[in-house]
Amino acid sequence: DAGVIQSPRHEVTEMGQEVTLRCKPISGHNSLFWYRQTMMRGLELLIYFNNNVPIDDSGMPEDRFSAKMPNASFSTLKIQPSEPRDSAVYFCASQGQAGAQYFGPGTRLLVL
């Protein structure tokens, strides 16, 4: 199994631009999570899906952030418009029945 796949691995953009991060979870896993990590705030859960349905989006910072999971093998996290304070590493993770979460390599986002 290739594990959780994220793209792009690095993204540099200018303030105001739209950013789309992508995630392919492990096949057969029914829960998917989006996290953000910064030095100041550590690892924070933004949103998670169960069977493609958003369950808890209380961690989404504001309306500029949106996430979708159109099918069991794909999810996106979109930031529109992006701001410098959105600069962080964004991780996607998937979870199967056993309860352990498996993380992707992350997307390093820099908003100038």
Next chain:
Amino acid sequence: DAKTTQPPSMDCAEGRAANLPCNHSTISGNEYVYWYRQIHSQGPQYIIHGLKNNETNEMASLIITEDRKSSTLILPHATLRDTAVYYCIAHAQGGSEKLVFGKGTKLTVNP
């Protein structure tokens, strides 16, 4: 989820066992103890979890005290590649899937 407490940092000599403690004195009966680690610039990695029995896998052993108020993650023969931040999380299966990562323990394995 119950709060967990870990030392901020630990050192270990290469080849020796690394014993990482975690306190979770308010853990509920249905909460498991999960351990993850994050090597620099990588995503967090699941290591092991347990409810009340000791557990062992190819990566580590997990020792949970009989009263379940604390646990120890053991890396039997630490290598330089085990240098990472280790997170202990108390989490109930079947409810909210949300994990809360604290600050963890920064383990440095020295040559």
